[in-house]
Amino acid sequence: MKDFELTDEEMQMYLHKIEIDITESCNLACVSCVRGCNIFKSDVMISLDKIRKFVDESIELNYQWERIGIMGGEPTVHPQLPEIINILYEYHVFNPSCQFWTRSNCIIPYEFPDWIEYQKNPDHSHHHAFYVSPQDVGFPMNKRACHVLYDCGLMYSHHGYLPCCNSNVHIRAFNLIDGVQSLKNVNYESMMKLCHIYCRHCGMYMMDNFESGYLLSYPVDYISETWQNALIKYNSINCRKTRV
Known part of the structure; x- marks a missing residue:
């Protein structure tokens, strides 16, 4: 796999935007969900301690995030969403220029504060294939x-x-290693090292942008062999956990 190369402008954008996955759970099962909520199901929720660590490190390091997304899964299924928002508000006060946003399928009504851009996304007919290993x-x-x-x-x-x-x-899906555990160790080199591990089976690698690319030549529900094998193993492991 070739090393990724970003221009200075792209690198600046890359390292100052982040999406916080507060849950891996969703109340829908959209075909080819890029978060795996349809077939690689999980009920894992992020802890308040993890959110607290993110905010504290960001403030301590004077990290100037430009955009922070509150995502999932479906963010509104997290039972501690109000507490998460309260903690993130501390960073909003610290860096008012940072744009906070979230996206929801709107099944669970929720009133987000006005400092968070609320993108309502009830229509999921735009999905394309994802589980296609290059x-x-x-x-x-x-x-x-x-x-x-x-x-x-x-x-x-x-x-x-x-x-x-x-x-x-x-x-x-592939039982890969965890990410970087501290913001002080997040940089272009540490992220590109993880890309070599995570990206080799990603269908999005075959897209030019969100609207065009080789991936679109496959049916929306297509699952390539590597992903099929991963799904069989994932279901087998989770089935055994259920029986314990």
Whole structure:
């Protein structure tokens, strides 16, 4: 796999945008969900301690986030969403220029404060294939960069700091290592090292942007062999856990 190369402008955008996955659970099961909520199901919720650590480190390091997304899964299913918002408000006070936003399917009504941009997203008909490993379909891993990096930025979850917003499902599906555990160790080099681990089976690698790319040539429900094998193993492990 070729090393990702970002321009200075792209790197600035990449390292100052982040999506916080507060839950891996969702009350929908959209086909080819890029968060894995449809087939790699999980009820894991981020803890308040993790949110507290994110805010405290960001303030202590004077980290100037430009955008912070409150995401999932479906963020409104987290039972401690009000407490999460209260903690994040401390960073909003510290850095008022940072844009907070969230996206919800609107099944659970919730009144977000006006400092959080609320993107209502009840229509999920725009989904395309995701579970397509480039190596399964002969797609060369030689791109300069994946657009998801500089379009969406980093991810923060119960796994730590991760290189992109699709990282969680790859960790679940392929039992990969956790991310970077402290913001002080988050940099271009540490994230690119994780990209070499997480990106090799990501269908989004085959997209030019969110609207065009080789991935669109596959049916929305297509699952390539590597992902099929991962799903069989994931279901087997979770079935055994259920029986314990």
